[in-house]
Amino acid sequence: MPVRAVVVFLNLLLLFFLGPSMAWASNGPAEPPRPALTVSVQQVDFVEMERILSATGNIRPWQDASVSVQTTGLRLKAVFADVGDVVQAGQLLAEFDDTIIRTEIDQTRAAIIQAQASLEQATQNAKRIRRLMGSGAVSQQEADQILAAEKINQAQLASAQAALLGQEQRLAYTRLLAPYDGVVSAKSAILGAVYSPGQELFHLIVQNKLQWEASVSSRHLSELETGTKAILHVGEGVVEGTVRQQSPALNEQTRQAIVYVDLVPSPLVKAGMFVRGDFKLGTREVIVLPRQALVLRDGFYYVFVLEENNRVALRKIDIGQSLPDGVEVLSGLVAGDTIVVKGARFLEDGDTVRVAQVAADTVPGMASVTASGAAFARAGQ
Structure with a gap:
């Protein structure tokens, strides 16, 4: 018998005897899938949280306040406040040399006295003219001149008095006073400098x-x-x-x-x-998750939810504000869901896991699972 025919005969004989046992092996009970990873889990629930924006x-x-120069041509001779000083309304902050203004005030007061004397004389002349008018004793031209002189003297006196008021006001401007209670936040006053009106010397924070x-x-x-x-x-x-x-x-x-x-x-x-x-x-009331449970993929956040037979399912969630103990969950989970915490980032959708036996008193908020997987600690306790 040729060698090739012998080899074919032996193969057929082997299939005849081993075929039933191979069929039995293929139809036998399937082995359970091996766990991909040992993980810790947590049951989510609503907790009371203070909302923070x-x-x-x-x-x-x-409110700010500016203390500015209100006069011109005067030398700053004294500064009484500095940055950081607490000041009261009306307190003296700085002072200008007022020698020139006081001299001008004295001159104006003398001019007022002179104008008053001239006016008194002009008033007496005007009274006499008014008595003589119509009698023909004085001409109309002479009467008009005397009456006009009275009005001119009145105007000169009023002008001198107005000048005195202006000079007294200018004298008051030589003393820079705090307009409000507050603290000095800036100062640009320099002794001996001459400033223009409107230049700021002090800046205050009101109250x-x-x-x-x-x-x-x-x-x-x-x-x-x-x-x-x-x-x-x-x-x-x-x-x-x-x-x-x-x-x-x-x-x-x-x-x-x-x-x-x-x-x-x-x-x-x-x-x-x-x-x-x-x-x-x-x-x-919100659901709060530990950050360790979050899985970031393709720009979205997911968690692994523990289902029957210790299989995990990948679920997309929306998160809210960040908290000291985790993150707020806006959608994607409901109270009672059990999620994977430790080991979540190494899993894939549909993996079978082994749940670690974790003592609730050592890891607050972590689920402690019995052999049957039925007992969970309440989140946040």
Whole structure:
């Protein structure tokens, strides 16, 4: 018998004897899938959370005041205030040399006395003329001149008196007084300098009162009312404030409005600071997840939800504000869902997992699962 025929015969014989056992092996019970990873899980539930709206903005004075020069040609001879000084309304800040003005006042007062004497004489002359008018004793031209002299002297006296008032007012301007209670935030006064009217020598923060001008998106403005509390984070400390009002118009480029917050006096805040703060909007019930449970894929956030037979399903969620203990979930989960926490980033949709036995007192908020997988600790406890 040829060798090739022998090989074919032996193969057929082998299939005849082993065929039934191979068929039985293929139809036997399938082995359960092996777990892909050991994970920890947590059952989600609603928790009470304080709603926070974060914003940034500048610290500015509630109201400014400028102390400017109101006279000209005078030398600054004394300065009594410096930057940082707390001043009261009417307090003397600086003083100009008033020698020239006082001399002019003395000259004007002498001119007033002279004008008064001239007027008295002109008035007497006018009285006599009025008695003689119509009698033919004086000509009409002479009478008109005397009556005109009376009016001229009256005008000269009034002019001298007005000049005296102006000089006395100019004398008052040589003393720069604080217009309001406040603190000096800037000073440009230099001894011996001569200034022009309108030049600012001091800048005040009225009542030393500061405000936070927070930029807030238009969609959140309706949540902020007068009296809403705010907390500013300044270095290692915090400063409290209260919403006073909102700007009546939005910025056309940013579509944001300015919210003005009155601040409690504090050495931590200074005008010109740019700080972050949080508005307290009250409390609400939300679902909060630990950040470790989040899976970022293709720009969206997902979590793995534990289903029957310890299989996990990838579920897309929408997150809200960031919190100290996690993130807020806006949609995608309901109370009672069990999600994977540790190990979530190494899983794929449909994987089978092994749930770790975690003590609830060692990992707060983490589910402690029994052998049957039925017992979970309440989130947030």
